[in-house]
Amino acid sequence: MTVDEVLSAGGAGRFQRRLFGIFGLVWTADAMQVIAVGFAAASMAATFGLTIPQALQTGTFFFLGMFLGALIFGRLADRIGRRKVLLVTVAMDAVFGLLSVFAPSFGILLVLRFLTGMAVGGTLPVDYAMMAEFLPPKNRGRWLVGLEGFWAVGTVIVALVAWGATLMGATEAWRWIFGVAALPALIGIWLRFWIPESPMYLLKKGREPEARAVLSQVLAVNGASPMPAQTRLSLPPAGPARLFGPELRSLTLAVGALWFLVSVAYYGVFVWVPGKLVAEGFGFIRGYGFLVIVALAQLPGYALAAWGVDRWGRRSTLIGFLLLSAAGCALFTIATSGALVATSLLVMSFALLGTWGALYAFTPELYPTHLRGTGMGGAGAMARLGGLCAPSLVGLLVAQSFALAIGAFAGLLLLAALAAYSIRVETRDASIA
Secondary structure (H helix, E strand, O other): OOHHHHHHHHOOOHHHHHHHHHHHHHHHHHHHHHHHHHHHHHHHHHHHOOOHHHHOHHHHHHHHHHHHHHHHHHHHHHHHOHHHHHHHHHHHHHHHHHHHHOOOOHHHHHHHHHHHHHHHHHHHHHHHHHHHOOOOHHHHHHHHHHHHOHHHHHHHHHHHHHHHHHHOOOOOHHHHHHHHHHHHHHHHHHHHOOOOOOHHHHHHOOOHHHHHHHHHHHHHHOOOOOOOOOOOOOOOOOOOOOOOOOOOHHHHHHHHHHHHHHHHHHHHHHHHHHHHHHHOOEOOEOOHHHHHHHHHOHHHHHHHHHHHHHHOOHHHHHHHHHHHHHHHHHHHHHOOOHHHHHHHHHHHHHHHHHHHHHHHHHHHHHOOHHHHHHHHHHHHHHHHHHHHHHHHHHHHHHOOOHHHHHHHHHHHHHHHHHHHHOOOOOOOOOOOO
16 A cells, blocks of 8 residues: 555545644744734834834745755755654744844844744645645545745734734833744644654655555554555655756646745735825725734635535645736725725735645645655745745835735736646646655
8 A cells, every 4th residue: 555545545534634733833833933023023123223124134034944944954854854854944943033033233133034934845745745645536636725824813813912012102112022922832842742744754765564564553643544544655666866857847847936936025015014004094994903904814815725625626726816816906996085095905815824834735746755755845935035035026016116016916827827827737636646
């Protein structure tokens, strides 16, 4: 039997729900760490006597850390195992995230945000690779999109904390935001010890007895029948050996372009929009209250993506959400009333996060086990590169017009839809090798 066949026999039950909760907790923390810069910039600027663009350098250093973390830890996960990398990255996330709260100077804060970014950059791709390897094929898409839904939870929490700190008159609200963001990862350190190593990784490394033990644990926790004693675990046909080898080169380039383009648009919107709405607003669309509504709009986006990846397929769902995201950005550029501006922002939030859900469900299924961590790490690195470019690109365009910046994102999202269309693979219900 293959690992996927054993997992299918056991179903998606109590074991996967536990895993989902643990990964979801840390995923929430990671979302809070990433989104925090947009909500904390004004407060940091006031504390350290900076302009808001200078305060946003914390985001630049954070994304630089994420870029390196995704490259380094994704590859390490394929070499030394998923579990070891997860334990290291979540510990770094908690420790350096918590230390950020007590930073006495802006220089020290930049260093701490860089180190926190490395941890988050390593956590994101490895989490998804590992979760995918514990799910039966028929459940994989819906569950992976559901895991991405915790990103919306983290975004809502950050918006509520920023709003609450402002209402209480906190002079250094950014310390509250970073402190709350570190708490889920701090709890997650201990929960991660419960997670066993991926059976697919163990089998690829020739450690069949350990893989059998992990799968037996999964079946027992789910209340399924144990594997017969004589069952041997078999390896699927070996996949391509290199990400940029002839078999995977075009796929890897398309995936990298997708992650980069979506990331520039997403971070461009969600790093600049919070400060823009709080400082200036558009009539009733002003302050943290509306930002909470924008964050809540992400939840139905994930729900539709979770349904769509199994109903329409990963590729079709991804292309559909990319086109809807571009439409939301385009609507913003021509909006002439508060109602239209509000509608466009809600559509952007809904569709961009649905896009991420479909993208995270699709990408790990495109790579074989021995390259899955590296492939996800490379995709994550391209996303962080997009995050690095977004503040500078938006800064240049915002100097001309904020609507021009959002319009540029519409163009980037259309290019991303073309990149997704070029991937002529559908992984719905397919086993992963």
